[in-house]
Amino acid sequence: MPNPMPSPSSRPVLAVGAWLKNTACLLDATGAHGSDLHGDLRDAQACCALEASARDLAARSSQPIAAIAHDLHPDFYSTRLALALAEEWQINAIGVQHHHAHIGAVMAEHGLNEPVIGLALDGVGLGTDGTAWGGELLWVAPGAWRRLGHLWPLGLPGGDAAARMPWRMLASALHAMGRSTEIEPRLSAAVGAGPARMIQRMLETGLNCPATTSAGRWFDAAAAALGLHLLEQTEAEAAIALEQQAARWLDAAQAADAVMTRHESGIETDTGVLDIRPLLCALLDWPEAADRVGAAAAWFHLALAHALADWAAHAALQAGCRIVCLGGGCFMNAILAREVTRRLHSHGLRVFRPQTNSCGDAGLALGQAWVVAQQLDSPGFGLADEIASTQPFTSLLPSESLPCA
Structure with missing residues (x-):
């Protein structure tokens, strides 16, 4: 079912979640459309279900998908699927930091368009420095964010x-x-x-x-x-x-x-x-x-x-x-x-905090889609920025093929 939003995206973004409690999400001009819960992507059936959901959501979009959003972790099946679909569809895959996406999901659900302080607390998510984050204090605005602090490691x-x-x-x-x-x-x-x-x-x-x-x-x-x-x-x-x-x-x-x-x-x-x-x-x-x-x-x-x-x-x-x-x-x-x-x-x-959306990873895809949609709509965010955001991950992909390819 669509989740109406005050600021739908004029450029459709497909998000594929992370690893645990995986869901996918399409954010387009009509609002946010989430998939069913796939479960953890350690299971091959969950991986196949994610690919099916991603293709189904893309087919339902009234316009061509502008970009695919994914987690920063290079080894997640969701990341590898995003890169494969982006190559197939000749669009850009854009990584979104895990905790940035958690706060983005809250902002998306409540239609917040002003800068906020985000408190993102969970088990783990890959940080921009390559370490395991999970107790994060962030400043987040549409199209921008920065890490302000973290728990004692x-x-x-x-x-x-x-x-x-x-x-x-x-x-x-x-x-x-x-x-x-x-x-x-x-x-x-x-x-x-x-x-x-x-x-x-x-x-x-x-x-x-x-x-x-x-x-x-x-x-x-x-x-x-x-x-x-x-x-x-x-x-x-x-x-x-x-x-x-x-x-x-x-x-x-x-x-x-x-x-x-x-x-x-x-x-x-x-x-x-x-x-x-x-x-x-x-x-x-x-x-x-x-x-x-x-x-x-x-x-x-x-x-x-x-x-x-x-x-x-x-x-x-x-x-x-x-x-x-x-x-x-x-x-x-x-x-x-x-x-x-x-x-x-x-x-x-x-x-x-989330009301209709999950505060955990089951709600992450909405945040990923919102973050990328805001980036695409931000002045000065061009093709070079999108390509640069995908480059660190392509050389780190495992060599094995996708299970549902």
């Missing part, structure tokens, strides 16, 4: 595997706090002395420990610090358990202020790098009590939400913006979304 011991093992993210947080010597004593009983010692050495040497600014990985570390799901069987299992503990405690206590007044976070929010290490330090040293896990989980959510909101509010003041947009899968966390919004409102700011 953590190492990913073992790379992507760390996203499925929250105990590794706890080890990474301990290392980031200068407490590496605690990794083996704290984690040996749960995961074994050998694995704990190995991860400690990896972190200390930097071997296979790429950095990430991901908010999702900080949630993993917090959950592991409280003994919740050191290993995950399903996506975001640890973060969901942490939210559930916090929600139960807040429902029973009915006094969020009580836990905040007992424990101050001490986080500086007038900086480009939001250092949330003190939150993990507090969880690790939380006093023993019958309600320890629930109280600590609630405090973590509230302290993080306040720090994020104050950080964004400071950026809004500096940039002269009155709007903050919230995007990314971490805002599926109801406590985080509610408390960040409340705190931003207390600063006198307007807050927008």
